Amino acid sequence: MRIELTVNGERRQADDVWEGESLLYVLRERLGLPGSKNACEQGECGSCSVYLDGAVVCACLVAAGQAQDREVVTVEGLADSERLDPVQQAFLDAGAVQCGFCTPGLVVAVHDLLDRVPEPDDDTVREALAGNLCRCTGYEAILDAVRLAVERR
Amino acid sequence: MVGGGVGADADRPDGVLKVSGEFAYGSDLWADEMLWGVTLRSPHPSARIVSIDIGPALAVPGVYAVLTADDVPGEKRYGLEVDDQPVLATGVVRYQGEAVALVAAEHPETARRAAARIVVDYEVLAPVTDARAALEPGAPVLHPEPTPVVERSREDADLRPRGNLVRHLKIRKGDPEPTAAVVVEGDYEVGMQDQAFLGPESGLAVPGEDGGIDLFVATQWLHVDQQQICRALALPADKVRLTLAGVGGAFGGREDLSMHVHACLLALHTGKPVKMSYNREESFFGHVHRHPATMHYAHGFTRDGDLVFVRAQIWLDGGAYLSSSAAVVGNAGLMGIGPYVVPNVRMDCYGSYTNNPPCGAMRGFGAVQAAFAYESQMDRAAEALGMDPVDLRCRNAMEEGSVAPTGQVLDSPAPVVELLRRLQAMPMPAAPPTDGHDLRRLPGGVANSTHGEGVRRGVGYAVAYKNIGFSEGFDDYSTARVRLEAVAGQPVVMVHTAAAEVGQGLVTVQQQIARTELGVDRVVVAPADTAVGSGGSSSASRQTYVTGGAVREACRLVREQVLARAGADRWEDVDLAAVLGDEPVEATTEWRHRPTEAVDPETGQGFAHVQYAFAAHRAVVDVDVELGLVKVVELACSQDVGKAINPKAVVGQIVGGTAQGMGLALMEEVVVTDGIIRNPSFTDYLIPTILDMPPMQVDVLELPDPHAPYGLRGVGEPPTISSGPAVLAAVRAATGQFLTRVPVRPEHIVLSGDVRSEGRAEAERDPSTGTT
Numbered sequence: 001m002r003i004e005l006t007v008n009g010e011r012r013q014a015d016d017v018w019e020g021e022s023l024l025y026v027l028r029e030r031l032g033l034p035g036s037k038n039a040c041e042q043g044e045c046g047s048c049s050v051y052l053d054g055a056v057v058c059a060c061l062v063a064a065g066q067a068q069d070r071e072v073v074t075v076e077g078l079a080d081s082e083r084l085d086p087v088q089q090a091f092l093d094a095g096a097v098q099c100g101f102c103t104p105g106l107v108v109a110v111h112d113l114l115d116r117v118p119e120p121d122d123d124t125v126r127e128a129l130a131g132n133l134c135r136c137t138g139y140e141a142i143l144d145a146v147r148l149a150v151e152r153r
Numbered sequence: 154m155v156g157g158g159v160g161a162d163a164d165r166p167d168g169v170l171k172v173s174g175e176f177a178y179g180s181d182l183w184a185d186e187m188l189w190g191v192t193l194r195s196p197h198p199s200a201r202i203v204s205i206d207i208g209p210a211l212a213v214p215g216v217y218a219v220l221t222a223d224d225v226p227g228e229k230r231y232g233l234e235v236d237d238q239p240v241l242a243t244g245v246v247r248y249q250g251e252a253v254a255l256v257a258a259e260h261p262e263t264a265r266r267a268a269a270r271i272v273v274d275y276e277v278l279a280p281v282t283d284a285r286a287a288l289e290p291g292a293p294v295l296h297p298e299p300t301p302v303v304e305r306s307r308e309d310a311d312l313r314p315r316g317n318l319v320r321h322l323k324i325r326k327g328d329p330e331p332t333a334a335v336v337v338e339g340d341y342e343v344g345m346q347d348q349a350f351l352g353p354e355s356g357l358a359v360p361g362e363d364g365g366i367d368l369f370v371a372t373q374w375l376h377v378d379q380q381q382i383c384r385a386l387a388l389p390a391d392k393v394r395l396t397l398a399g400v401g402g403a404f405g406g407r408e409d410l411s412m413h414v415h416a417c418l419l420a421l422h423t424g425k426p427v428k429m430s431y432n433r434e435e436s437f438f439g440h441v442h443r444h445p446a447t448m449h450y451a452h453g454f455t456r457d458g459d460l461v462f463v464r465a466q467i468w469l470d471g472g473a474y475l476s477s478s479a480a481v482v483g484n485a486g487l488m489g490i491g492p493y494v495v496p497n498v499r500m501d502c503y504g505s506y507t508n509n510p511p512c513g514a515m516r517g518f519g520a521v522q523a524a525f526a527y528e529s530q531m532d533r534a535a536e537a538l539g540m541d542p543v544d545l546r547c548r549n550a551m552e553e554g555s556v557a558p559t560g561q562v563l564d565s566p567a568p569v570v571e572l573l574r575r576l577q578a579m580p581m582p583a584a585p586p587t588d589g590h591d592l593r594r595l596p597g598g599v600a601n602s603t604h605g606e607g608v609r610r611g612v613g614y615a616v617a618y619k620n621i622g623f624s625e626g627f628d629d630y631s632t633a634r635v636r637l638e639a640v641a642g643q644p645v646v647m648v649h650t651a652a653a654e655v656g657q658g659l660v661t662v663q664q665q666i667a668r669t670e671l672g673v674d675r676v677v678v679a680p681a682d683t684a685v686g687s688g689g690s691s692s693a694s695r696q697t698y699v700t701g702g703a704v705r706e707a708c709r710l711v712r713e714q715v716l717a718r719a720g721a722d723r724w725e726d727v728d729l730a731a732v733l734g735d736e737p738v739e740a741t742t743e744w745r746h747r748p749t750e751a752v753d754p755e756t757g758q759g760f761a762h763v764q765y766a767f768a769a770h771r772a773v774v775d776v777d778v779e780l781g782l783v784k785v786v787e788l789a790c791s792q793d794v795g796k797a798i799n800p801k802a803v804v805g806q807i808v809g810g811t812a813q814g815m816g817l818a819l820m821e822e823v824v825v826t827d828g829i830i831r832n833p834s835f836t837d838y839l840i841p842t843i844l845d846m847p848p849m850q851v852d853v854l855e856l857p858d859p860h861a862p863y864g865l866r867g868v869g870e871p872p873t874i875s876s877g878p879a880v881l882a883a884v885r886a887a888t889g890q891f892l893t894r895v896p897v898r899p900e901h902i903v904l905s906g907d908v909r910s911e912g913r914a915e916a917e918r919d920p921s922t923g924t925t
Contacts, residue, residue, distance in 0.1 A: 135350055140846075
């Protein structure tokens with residue numbers, strides 16, 4: 001089947017999509033946007049977090065056909081050409097990036113959290129990010145990154 | 154003085170790409186005309202393969218190749234230390250998940266569906282599933298045929314399995330029949346932990362016009378992969394070229410081959426690039442795990458609390474293939490007494506072949522399992538002696554100059570007492586909430602399982618140590634190539650090694666060392682590949698030490714050449730751009746740490762380890778003793794790193810390593826029954842989330858090791874070893890139960906018969922109001 005959707009502000013089209021494909025597969029393998037990650041493809045790890053019509057979802061749990069004519073923003077769409085989004089910069093500066101495989105999903109999740117709750121306390125941050133697994137950092141630096149992003153935004 | 158050198162919080166060179174989603178991990182790779190490879194795996198832990206019919210799979214439109222063991226052109230078996238694991242199953246399967254056949258197709262779903270149509274006729278056999286029973290006479294032998302040793306530098310280290318016995322490590326020190334006034338004994342058990350790196354096993358194999366192959370793969374050691382791939386493909390090293398793809402975490406789980414040979418076979422067979430990327434379920438079958446352990450320990454003390462003897466037996470389940478089990482057995486035994494001075498030691502550590510999932514390297518490498526036992530024993534002894542557990546540890550602690558159970562003298566700082574005392578001096582977290590209103594801070598969280606009733610706080614301490622680098626005579630080295638050149642009138646350094654950046658920050662460390670040694674700001678780290686000599690494994694907390702040492706050495710050789718060319722004595726006097734001109738200066742060197750030696754097979758005595766690293770933890774937990782739910786309130790760590798090359802990255806290693814140790818103590822276990830993995834998913838295999846991991850206090854000591862570059866010590870593993878035992882001790886303190894198995898589950902706390910009445914009575918509260 002053919003899918004048409006808007007990704008990071010651009011109208012995109014994918015052909016010969018098998019009906020069982022996820023939005024994640026279409027983004028990664030058909031649209032050249034592998035930034036959204038495939039750590040579990042079971043909706044448990046949050047590494048594939050993207051905005052779908054403004055709401056953060058696990059792209060692995062969205063059937064490709066469900067994204068028809070909808071608006072998707074991925075981690076690749078957060079920075080402008082000149083500079084990183086403050087959340088991305090905060091992850092770098094706080095040392096919240098090690099292997100980095102969880103980072104795109106966490107960046108999207110934090111971006112979304114701070115849009116909704118501009119000054120969250122730590123308990124709120126922990127609840128909001130409980131669906132994003134990280135195996136390297138032990139999360140301390142991720143909390144630091146959120147605090148830094150709150151200051152800078 | 155150039156910024157961003159040794160000791161600075163330098164930024165990661167790969168950081169911008171990682172936060173913007175543009176860093177190319179193994180599973181992100183793509184090529185024109187690319188096919189997808191998938192693996193058909195055995196559903197049985199033990200079976201004879203009667204026949205395989207690939208016909209129905211080949212008939213599926215879009216399928217390009219279906220391969221079995223008959224299609225492996227070279228050695229049919231591979232391995233890290235002995236060749237015992239089939240590339241594809243030959244005649245029998247020895248664990249659930251063993252690779253049997255491969256399919257390449259245009260679409261991954263096509264390949265999966267085709268693989269499901271391969272007809273394998275199995276004659277199912279009874280699996281060997283108990284690591285101790287496997288060693289009994291009459292147990293079915295998994296590998297009756299001899300397995301060739303391939304790791305030549307460790308031939309002396311007693312690697313060759315005998316029957317199902319992978320290795321028996323013995324330590325015999327002091328009086329063989331010691332007696333002591335106070336003896337404590339205990340049995341302990343550690344479950345099978347998974348590395349659970351987030352980036353799946355993945356890579357892209359591209360066939361070359363010369364009949365060779367280029368493999369881009371996420372791994373920990375390119376050259377040992379290359380050697381194994383060459384043997385399986387019957388190709389020389391110049392025809393098997395590896396480049397490191399982006400690695401989404403490793404933690405030991407990428408020491409062994411996974412999809413490497415399989416993707417190469419499919420690519421060579423089809424003449425097309427082939428990508429393989431495991432999903433999470435397959436990943437649980439696609440790499441080795443941490444060995445589950447059963448352990449029996451007896452500690453003897455004087456009435457004053459001085460250790461007289463330790464007798465210990467450790468059984469590690471190696472699963473179906475050797476992987477690095479022999480070395481893990483060595484480590485578990487040699488590290489198995491803990492950082493204490495013990496005059497009389499009798500240690501027997503056994504590794505077994507079974508039909509369980511193969512086990513091998515995971516962060517801490519044998520030392521993790523033993524630490525749960527010996528630290529539990531120290532707590533048990535403190536209670537028997539009526540002493541404070543930290544005081545008892547300090548009384549028996551190793552220090553510089555102490556003699557390890559191997560007879561090795563500790564010839565650099567061993568600050569066990571200092572680490573523990575510094576932890577004790579750290580402020581304690583606030584008391585548990587009594588109003589019961591903020592559910593998020595209570596065990597069970599927003600599940601609303603308690604408002605504070607039945608919640609008890611506990612505090613526990615643990616200390617551990619770990620050998621750094623490869624031990625027991627392994628020829629442990631790394632190669633570095635450093636080039637200094639002028640680009641547009643500015644000096645630029647290029648560092649090229651094959652050492653794997655797996656997330657730990659090795660690329661940053663290489664830049665920092667080059668900046669410090671050459672005084673040049675612009676340092677480019679070339680992609681790791683097999684065009685340069687081996688960098689050794691990103692394992693054993695060794696890369697900053699060994700590859701860092703190699704980079705430093707190569708930089709110093711470059712310096713000498715530049716000084717000679719400039720005719721100068723002092724580096725500060727050299728106008729680099731002018732001296733370099735159009736002619737770069739380059740040096741390549743292999744660098745080794747001081748050699749270790751195999752231990753005596755009967756006594757375990759010998760200079761087995763190049764360096765030890767020490768860490769200690771304090772854990773504070775709140776436990777809902779009625780439901781068995783644990784909330785870790787705070788973890789504190791004190792660790793000696795010798796020299797923090799990148800302090801921010803060091804703290805990142807300590808916090809991340811601590812989380813993995815806590816995970817093993819409380820939640821992480823690959824549940825295996827009758828050889829079958831029951832929970833191969835992130836739904837059922839739980840790793841700590843940001844809700845599980847508490848705030849941490851981290852205290853970094855820098856006591857230089859005079860034998861190591863910059864005085865540094867390996868950092869990555871020690872925090873994973875001591876955090877779990879500290880958490881376990883805290884849960885015991887909270888519950889009054891002497892829990893002996895990790896991970897501790899709610900039912901262990903609630904249903905254990907080992908409940909002290911006073912601890913339980915204290916937990917009783919008025920159920921009608923939820924308040925005391």
